[in-house]
Amino acid sequence: QKEVEQDPGPLSVPEGAIVSLNCTYSNSAFQYFMWYRQYSRKGPELLMYTYSSGNKEDGRFTAQVDKSSKYISLFIRDSQPSDSATYLCAMSRRVDDKIIFGKGTRLHILP
Amino acid sequence: ETGVTQSPTHLIKTRGQQVTLRCSSQSGHNTVSWYQQALGQGPQFIFQYYREEENGRGNFPPRFSGLQFPNYSSELNVNALELDDSALYLCASSPSGGAVDTQYFGPGTRLTVL
Numbered sequence: 001q002k003e004v005e006q007d008p009g010p011l012s013v014p015e016g017a018i019v020s021l022n023c024t025y026s027n028s029a030f031q032y033f034m035w036y037r038q039y040s041r042k043g044p045e046l047l048m049y050t051y052s053s054g055n056k057e058d059g060r061f062t063a064q065v066d067k068s069s070k071y072i073s074l075f076i077r078d079s080q081p082s083d084s085a086t087y088l089c090a091m092s093r094r095v096d097d098k099i100i101f102g103k104g105t106r107l108h109i110l111p
Numbered sequence: 112e113t114g115v116t117q118s119p120t121h122l123i124k125t126r127g128q129q130v131t132l133r134c135s136s137q138s139g140h141n142t143v144s145w146y147q148q149a150l151g152q153g154p155q156f157i158f159q160y161y162r163e164e165e166n167g168r169g170n171f172p173p174r175f176s177g178l179q180f181p182n183y184s185s186e187l188n189v190n191a192l193e194l195d196d197s198a199l200y201l202c203a204s205s206p207s208g209g210a211v212d213t214q215y216f217g218p219g220t221r222l223t224v225l
Contacts, residue, residue, distance in 0.1 A: 008151065032211050043115070043201050043216030044154065088153050092211045098144075098167055099211055101153030 003027050006089050006102030014110050019076040023089035023102045026070065030091040030100075033065050035074045038086045038104065047087075048074065079109045114138055115204050115217035123223045124192050132187045132220045136204030142166070143185040144214065145177060148199040160185055161207075189222075197224045 006023045013019055021035075032051055036044035048063040050056045050072075056063045062075040072091075076083055086104040114137035124130050136143050142161045146154035156169035160179035174190040183204070189196055199221050203214040 004153075006153070034211060041218070043203075043218050045216070046212065046214070049212040090153070090211075095210045095212070097211070098156040098159070098169060099154075099214070101155070103151065103153050 003100050004102040007105055008103050010106040010108055012108040017079050019079050021087050021105050022073045024071050029093045032092040033072050034090040036088040044088055081109045081111050084109045115215050117202055117217040117220050121221045125225050126192055128192050129190045132200050134185045134202035136183045137215050140204035140206055141183045142205045144203045145187045146201040154201055192224045194224050
């Protein structure tokens with residue numbers, strides 16, 4: 001079993017829809033949870049960062065962590081064509097530890 | 112755009128050759144991490160350099176090696192290239208210790224091994 005599982009998609013949704021992306025993980029030692037966005041031919045860009053369980057909101061983006069279920073989610077409200085990218089979940093045991101990434105989900109927002 | 116730069120952008124090599132990839136960290140960052148991202152996969156941690164010393168390594172063989180220089184720029188060297196080494200190689204820089212919320216990725220070097 002991989003440490004981090006993420007459905008690679010692709011996921012296509014109409015503009016304005018709410019997008020739900022998620023990952024599961026197996027290592028209960030993970031404490032730091034991140035979501036990155038990666039456009040084609042670019043490096044990953046950190047979108048959201050959460051420590052331990054709970055919710056975090058930043059504009060149209062909401063990250064949720066449920067450590068009891070080992071499940072994390074990213075919600076995008078009022079999705080825009082510019083949100084079309086690959087979204088990578090990532091996690092780490094300590095703040096200065098290596099980051100373990102999921103495979104990434106390819107998201108297409110249809111105008 | 113982050114302040115992390117990588118060179119070259121693209122590279123084509125043949126099996127058995129050696130390659131050196133370069134990374135310039137963002138100003139004020141003394142920690143550099145290298146990742147390998149195969150097509151359709153997430154990045155995989157190769158190793159991290161902090162103040163010119165290796166500071167953690169992932170599951171990569173010794174033919175993957177690195178250096179960090181006094182100006183905190185870094186090199187990734189891969190010897191005896193294999194076809195499976197074809198990937199996007201990313202470096203990420205961060206302030207002291209490499210905190211996960213302050214790592215900034217460069218655009219990557221795409222390596223093709225024929």
